[in-house]
Amino acid sequence: MNIFAEFLPDFLQFDAVDGASLILLFGIILLLGSLGGKFFQKVKIPQVVGYIVIGILIGQSGFQVLSASVISMLNPISSIALAFIGFLIGGELKTSVLKKYGKQFTGILLFEAIVPFFTVSIIVTLISFLITKNIATSLAIGLVLGAISSATAPAATTDVLRENRTRGPLTSTVLGIVALDDAVALILYAVTASVASSLLGYTGGSISTQLLFLAYDVFASIGVGSLIGFLLSLVIKNIMVNEDRILTLSLGAILLSSGTCELLKLDTILAAMAMGFFMVNFATVKTRGIFSLVEKFTPPIYVLFFVLVGAKLNIWNITPYVALIALLYLFFRTAGKSIGARLGSIVTKAPITVKKYLPFCLLSQAGVAIGLS
Structure with a gap:
């Protein structure tokens, strides 16, 4: 069971997306992904690792900002x-x-x-x-x-x-x-x-x-x-x-x-x-x-891609x-x-x-x- 999702407000948990929420979601992913990438770059780790870690935190293993259905919907990215x-x-x-x-x-x-x-x-x-x-x-x-x-x-x-x-x-x-x-x-x-x-x-x-x-x-x-x-x-x-x-x-x-x-x-x-x-x-x-x-x-496409890669991982099923x-x-x-x-x-x-x-x-x-x- 994922206990982290319980601490997140409902409006930040995307179980489905429409036009407005999709824009908000992309903004969250790009902002957090960029910050995560920059942090890892500062400590001499490739920024791609930061993108994936952010994905893990906001995805199925973390706070579940992205639900499984939304992740699936974003596969074209x-x-x-x-x-x-x-x-x-x-x-x-x-x-x-x-x-x-x-x-x-x-x-x-x-x-x-x-x-x-x-x-x-x-x-x-x-x-x-x-x-x-x-x-x-x-x-x-x-x-x-x-x-x-x-x-x-x-x-x-x-x-x-x-x-x-x-x-x-x-x-x-x-x-x-x-x-x-x-x-x-x-x-x-x-x-x-x-x-x-x-x-x-x-x-x-x-x-x-x-x-x-x-x-x-x-x-x-x-x-x-x-x-x-x-x-x-x-x-x-x-x-x-x-x-x-x-x-x-x-x-x-x-x-x-x-x-x-x-x-x-x-x-x-x-x-x-x-x-x-x-x-x-x-x-x-x-x-x-x-x-x-x-x-x-x-660069923004890379951020979206690798954040979604991390979001798909579910460590609770291991x-x-x-x-x-x-x-x-x-x-x-x-x-x-x-x-x-x-x-x-x-x-x-x-x-x-x-x-x-x-x-x-x-x-x-x-x-x-x-x-x-």
């Missing part, structure tokens, strides 16, 4: 945030960068995704079996958590990079990896979810069926983003001159991409990345300043078994990501800065991992 993030990541994927770092990206990506998958899957399965004595359930849990562990949070990662205004080979490598990491996580999840369903006696579809749905998700997402990005690039390249209009058109295209993916149940990040990729490579001169302008729109599995997951995912990133950097002969610091850049999780779970 997460989709919009991921679209902006994907668009900006796609803008970093210049063909010149891919030619220079492509093999390095691929090598590191495989190691940093596969190693945590095996470490988490094996340990969680073993410990869960020792507790439950049920091998099928334990293996199903281990495989699914292993697949989820391979994902990295593009939102949190890019926010920290933006906060510190980083540039160089390490930044290029991180952005390249998080751009592709979600696709690997989706593939692993599709396979393991099918295996887990079979182990638990469900008949939701064979592995081939799951892979077919996965292929549709990935390629259709990229197709939607590529089409919008290609058409947008043509318009900007041949018609648009005024930077303000280019910015407005770009923002409209990002929202169009996000909305289309929501309707078709596609991956918002992949679509937005494809759109950003087309814009930066096919309308290079005119879009050079657009990405920096779009980036200026993202049992001792779940807590133990969560701790094992956290420890062995961290170990797996660190070892995998290090091995990948060594094998691909990455620069010393990448070898030294990359493992610390791939530990955050949100977005895709929460969606898969």
Whole structure:
């Protein structure tokens, strides 16, 4: 039972929202989120942690300013945030960068995704079996958590990079990896979810069926983003001159991409990345300043996104078994990501800065991992 909610006046507990209360709610989230982010930044902790902590305090685990129904209603904000993030990541994927770092990206990506998958899957399965004595359930849990562990949070990662205004080979490598990491996580999840369903006696579809749905998700997402990005690039390249209009058109295209993916149940990040990729490579001169302008729109969107991520968490539902599995997951995912990133950097002969610091850049999780779970 949540005792904190009892201390909050009724008018500050949003069980449903209309026009006026929605404006008030956004004001509360942005104000508290910004203050929380600034406080954590002052004590040398990334501001994204502050946003999530504020979300926990005003969400299901804290004073319940946001009810579960309101959080669910605000889900489109997460989709919009991921679209902006994907668009900006796609803008970093210049063909010149891919030619220079492509093999390095691929090598590191495989190691940093596969190693945590095996470490988490094996340990969680073993410990869960020792507790439950049920091998099928334990293996199903281990495989699914292993697949989820391979994902990295593009939102949190890019926010920290933006906060510190980083540039160089390490930044290029991180952005390249998080751009592709979600696709690997989706593939692993599709396979393991099918295996887990079979182990638990469900008949939701064979592995081939799951892979077919996965292929549709990935390629259709990229197709939607590529089409919008290609058409947008043509318009900007041949018609648009005024930077303000280019910015407005770009923002409209990002929202169009996000909305289309929501309707078709596609991956918002992949679509937005494809759109950003087309814009930066096919309308290079005119879009050079657009990405920096779009980036200026993202701080309030980041605040809303991460506060809502924190608000969804409900620590009162955590049992001792779940807590133990969560701790094992956290420890062995961290170990797996660190070892995998290090091995990948060594094998691909990455620069010393990448070898030294990359493992610390791939530990955050949100977005895709929460969606898969």
